[in-house]
Amino acid sequence: MAASTVSYVLSGKRSISPETRDRVQEAVRVLGYRPNASARALASNRSNVLALVIPLRAGMHVPVLMQFATAVVTTARRYDHDVLLLTADEGRSGLERVSQSALVDALVVMDVELHDERVPLLRELPMPSVLIGVPADTEGLTCIDLDFFAAAEQCVDHLTDLGHHSIALLGTPSAVYARQTGFAHRTLAGFQAAAERRGVMGIETPCEPTFDAVLGTVGELLEAHPGITGLVVQNEPIIGPLLDVLRRLGRRVPEDMSLMAICADDVAERQVPQLSSVTLPADEIGQQAVEALIAKLEGHRTSAGVTLVPARLTARASTCAAPEAHSERTTA
Amino acid sequence: MAASTVSYVLSGKRSISPETRDRVQEAVRVLGYRPNASARALASNRSNVLALVIPLRAGMHVPVLMQFATAVVTTARRYDHDVLLLTADEGRSGLERVSQSALVDALVVMDVELHDERVPLLRELPMPSVLIGVPADTEGLTCIDLDFFAAAEQCVDHLTDLGHHSIALLGTPSAVYARQTGFAHRTLAGFQAAAERRGVMGIETPCEPTFDAVLGTVGELLEAHPGITGLVVQNEPIIGPLLDVLRRLGRRVPEDMSLMAICADDVAERQVPQLSSVTLPADEIGQQAVEALIAKLEGHRTSAGVTLVPARLTARASTCAAPEAHSERTTA
């Protein structure tokens, strides 16, 4: 019984007679044998580890990140890979380190900015990568993300169809826009485009995730634009406070104010009233990211490029027809 | 110039003449040389990777987990280690896999239950580990956690000192108790012990993290025990809804109802009013966990055993003297 035979039984890379296979498997079981990961990686030039770069920066909402991370780890395990956790604060050097030392076979990069300094590096690295998010120049990259442009459009369309003429986007904290984070920008663009296309007034404002900030932001917003009857929120942590603030301001949801969110379904359903929303399918995106990487690793000729997961809107209890009193036409 | 010389320059494991050292470092810089991680691990029997087992189970609050994870990664990097992310749903087999294949050098295990099935395994594995959390039998283990017993005691003492005689603990979701998660149990025990010691009435109830659940739980609680004037919350996601519910029920904080939380300081400070709290120093705990592991890896004779980070209470705006109207003595 040669060592190579064992190796081949375990990897299935060549055909083995049933008897030998069984004998090997039995021995493996009895001895509790596990191949040494480093030796295997050294010999095969594959570590079977993926790097996941998670942002730990201002304004990122943690539960969503965790949902991505979970999906990535779970999917990676399905393809017999492990996941090395990198924080974005190591920046370029972290990516260089883990790829040049061959610690990992491939990279999943989250929280991509429009002009992300890591993007040129990713093009050069001798290693496949997938971005969760879309930078300005996607040449040579594989990106996957929710179609935030369409998500915002659908929100505006839904509200406009209900007769709302004055709509606001309550966005992410301003730091996120300042960094030119892709998803926030694409949402904003979709919102503006749809408002213009539908001929309704669209106002945008960032919002920090504290109760006072929500109170202040919404207060000023409604003071400056009293005719607003529809709100689109892309900022998970403020959803709770926002509902509270609207109550305090005497605006009932949805009778006086229709509310839409771009967030995970379970978050939308947990609110009172349940929110009409465009779902942010973190599981699906994380899974697709890993599957794209695995395909690349296996040398499949994958059509690189940008994959946008279609936006799916679910109408729930937080949106209804615009109140008559406010339905005089207002144009942008 | 022998390969070994380069190795020694990089590791500093034997003295090198300044000239050779400089020459090597210059060459490394120019060529952008990085040692191959697998080869290094194979030869040295050290992967320089730690495993972090993160729970993704019912009732765990995500931002806190992320804070732990960040602290672990950041600290690990300071000691030149990387972090492999495991989810708790792989259970024992995940730990066996990464340790027996020598993928990692050591383990950080979070979300430990009182009778955790992984604990016996950790004792047997040929690899150091640190638990964040404390199981029932800590023989041979290294554990680190906040002193939740003392945390609860301090909350009760603070409220009792302010003249409150009837106090409730609004705990984690019941699934967390059902799993006998260590931190929840120790908090409960500390709450009961302190209430008894101080001769005040202590009522405990779990609470699910939805608005309706909070409304229901608190409603029933105050109906059954109208004399309650002090609340201790160990359940971060319900803090916002709870403040809202109390407002709806016409109980002002702190005039009618004093409120204490066991949570991260920034969470307490973000509320309106700012909450008196015992801090949950996830950074500190995560950092200490990694440092304990590194010490073990370096063969330091570390006093294994349980390290409880002392509870630190900060009084803020959510607690005050018990209202006169309710201050008739009530005993348990």
Add this chain to the structure above:
DNA sequence: GTGAAAGCGCTAACAA
């Protein structure tokens, strides 16, 4: 203070 050489435990090409 430096170099030479023997592995670390696998995989994969080559032989049979």
Add this chain to the structure above:
DNA sequence: TTGTTAGCGCTTTCAC
């Protein structure tokens, strides 16, 4: 279908 063998790229002992 199986065995033999040459590395993979380092670290570390041993010799100088």
